[in-house]
Amino acid sequence: MKTVLEIAQAVQTGTLTARQAVEESLKVIAEKNPQINAFVEVWDKEALARADELDARRSRGEKLGPLAGVPVGIKDNILYKGHKATCCSKMLENYVAPYNSTVVEKLLAADAVIIGRTNMDEFAMGSSNQTSVYGPVHNPVDVTRVPGGSSGGSAAAVAAGMVPAALGTDTGGSVRQPASFCGIVGIKPGYGRISRYGIVAFSSGADQVGVLTSDVSGAAKMLEVLCGRDNNDSTSLEDKVPAFSKEFTADIKGLKVGMPKGFLDNLDEEIKTKILAAADKLKSLGAKLVEVEVPRAKYSAPCYYIITSAEASSNLARFDGIRYGYSDKTATNLEDYYQLSRAPFGPEVKKRIIIGATALKAENYAECYLQALKVRELIRQDFAKAFEKVDVILTPTSPTTAFTLGAHEDNPLAVYLADLYTCQGNIGGLAGISVPCGKDKLGLPVGLQFYGPILQEEKILNAAYHFEKAL
Amino acid sequence: MLLEKDNIARCTRSTKIRLRADEQQKYDKELQELFHWVDELSKVDTSAVPESSLAYAAYLRPDEPIMNEALADTLVGAFNEQEGHCAKVKKVL
Numbered sequence: 001m002k003t004v005l006e007i008a009q010a011v012q013t014g015t016l017t018a019r020q021a022v023e024e025s026l027k028v029i030a031e032k033n034p035q036i037n038a039f040v041e042v043w044d045k046e047a048l049a050r051a052d053e054l055d056a057r058r059s060r061g062e063k064l065g066p067l068a069g070v071p072v073g074i075k076d077n078i079l080y081k082g083h084k085a086t087c088c089s090k091m092l093e094n095y096v097a098p099y100n101s102t103v104v105e106k107l108l109a110a111d112a113v114i115i116g117r118t119n120m121d122e123f124a125m126g127s128s129n130q131t132s133v134y135g136p137v138h139n140p141v142d143v144t145r146v147p148g149g150s151s152g153g154s155a156a157a158v159a160a161g162m163v164p165a166a167l168g169t170d171t172g173g174s175v176r177q178p179a180s181f182c183g184i185v186g187i188k189p190g191y192g193r194i195s196r197y198g199i200v201a202f203s204s205g206a207d208q209v210g211v212l213t214s215d216v217s218g219a220a221k222m223l224e225v226l227c228g229r230d231n232n233d234s235t236s237l238e239d240k241v242p243a244f245s246k247e248f249t250a251d252i253k254g255l256k257v258g259m260p261k262g263f264l265d266n267l268d269e270e271i272k273t274k275i276l277a278a279a280d281k282l283k284s285l286g287a288k289l290v291e292v293e294v295p296r297a298k299y300s301a302p303c304y305y306i307i308t309s310a311e312a313s314s315n316l317a318r319f320d321g322i323r324y325g326y327s328d329k330t331a332t333n334l335e336d337y338y339q340l341s342r343a344p345f346g347p348e349v350k351k352r353i354i355i356g357a358t359a360l361k362a363e364n365y366a367e368c369y370l371q372a373l374k375v376r377e378l379i380r381q382d383f384a385k386a387f388e389k390v391d392v393i394l395t396p397t398s399p400t401t402a403f404t405l406g407a408h409e410d411n412p413l414a415v416y417l418a419d420l421y422t423c424q425g426n427i428g429g430l431a432g433i434s435v436p437c438g439k440d441k442l443g444l445p446v447g448l449q450f451y452g453p454i455l456q457e458e459k460i461l462n463a464a465y466h467f468e469k470a471l
Numbered sequence: 472m473l474l475e476k477d478n479i480a481r482c483t484r485s486t487k488i489r490l491r492a493d494e495q496q497k498y499d500k501e502l503q504e505l506f507h508w509v510d511e512l513s514k515v516d517t518s519a520v521p522e523s524s525l526a527y528a529a530y531l532r533p534d535e536p537i538m539n540e541a542l543a544d545t546l547v548g549a550f551n552e553q554e555g556h557c558a559k560v561k562k563v564l
Contacts, residue, residue, distance in 0.1 A: 313486060371517060
């Protein structure tokens with residue numbers, strides 16, 4: 001599969017038609033999706049019709065947009081008018097989006113072709129894509145293993161060559177961790193960069209739309225299209241969006257790369273070796289490695305689970321059978337009606353709602369939720385202080401490579417700890433990118449993550465771009 | 472933070488989620504473990520963080536109500552029956 005930029009340029013110049021690009025995508029999906037389960041629905045006829053429309057516009061002499069003819073998958077929690085958006089949950093199995101999310105509007109305005117909706121953990125809660133009502137996604141690198149999550153379908157679709165780009169959402173690492181497990185690029189911009197209008201909310205203080213692509217240049221181009229202020233999302237930022245794909249510098253000489261003290265302690269030896277080799281590679285490219293201290297980042301994971309679950313318990317209260325979701329037909333009183341209408345939630349979603357409600361309960365609030373908010377503030381201060389000394393911070397994306405399907409079923413804490421390095425970005429409101437940095441002895445991809453200061457995505461894109469070129 | 476079972480049970484009732492006996496048993500164990508893990512946060516000295524500093528101060532902006540009549544029409548129009556700008560919803564009980 002060609003990259004985002006290759007397809008867009010070829011379609012713009014007429015060396016490839018949008019129809020050819022879409023047909024190639026559909027061919028790979030037909031061949032591989034039955035085994036991978038990355039797409040839960042493919043809008044093939046509509047995609048071909050749109051491709052023909054783009055080709056007709058070009059043949060009339062019109063200049064096509066920056067994503068001309070690029071086939072894109074969208075995660076199943078992103079609204080596309082007239083199409084199902086189920087969050088891979090039985091709760092929303094018949095929900096059809098009544099309007100377009102802003103990210104879909106932007107993709108369409110840039111002349112991308114939306115191919116279908118991708119599999120995900122139910123309501124984006126999970127790190128392995130095993131909680132979907134459509135069944136698990138299989139990692140294209142090794143189909144006995146998980147692709148990561150919650151944007152596992154989007155990552156697997158790109159890794160399998162079904163599409164060159166897909167949208168995901170990232171609340172605790174749900175774009176970057178599956179990108180790492182599948183050996184592709186995944187970026188979550190800083191909080192507020194991309195509008196969340198039309199995204200089904202999980203945790204409003206942490207959710208961000210992110211992109212998964214086969215290379216860094218494609219991620220930069222996608223981000224350029226998607227970022228920006230939106231009046232429909234009051235948390236989106238006014239700040240100017242750089243032309244990310246034109247911000248790559250000639251080299252990274254003098255780039256200050258932060259290596260957080262203690263970040264590699266107790267890490268799997270193979271991953272540690274890959275990360276240290278990556279740091280050496282950056283050094284050989286002219287970067288300066290600087291030790292930084294982010295002492296309270298180690299508390300990010302428990303902090304993340306309390307805050308996001310509390311927000312989820314509030315956001316998911318709307319799925320009561322009246323405002324949204326499954327509506328029970330057998331209840332004879334209101335209490336039963338609510339309880340039976342909320343029964344279709346899967347186990348992980350139920351658990352997080354209960355965790356959140358428990359953390360918010362008056363008797364637990366100060367000790368649990370308020371304490372987590374205060375620790376989050378201290379973690380942010382730690383990162384802000386570290387970024388006074390460095391341009392980017394380097395970490396592993398995940399403490400492990402892709403694990404086997406079904407592993408950790410009896411140990412949910414082990415799955416939660418898979419977010420250890422990524423949820424720091426959501427807690428800190430930082431931009432983060434995962435880029436492949438080699439494979440372990442089983443041939444499974446290892447991901448390297450760069451964090452950048454708030455509103456400076458170009459720094460991490462640039463570092464990742466040069467690392468990708470040098471690898 | 473060590474939570475007693477009845478504390479979790481009371482919170483569960485408030486979520487309007489009904490658990491089967493086997494789910495209840497599983498969650499009791501998992502939630503006890505989770506809240507025990509989360510108790511790590513109590514080790515962090517947060518005495519220097521006032522509650523008033525917890526908002527995203529850098530992102531605060533004046534509240535500017537935005538009216539989008541077209542969107543309101545679209546949303547109301549998605550219902551089978553409407554009356555003026557109100558949508559008629561189904562009776563649930």
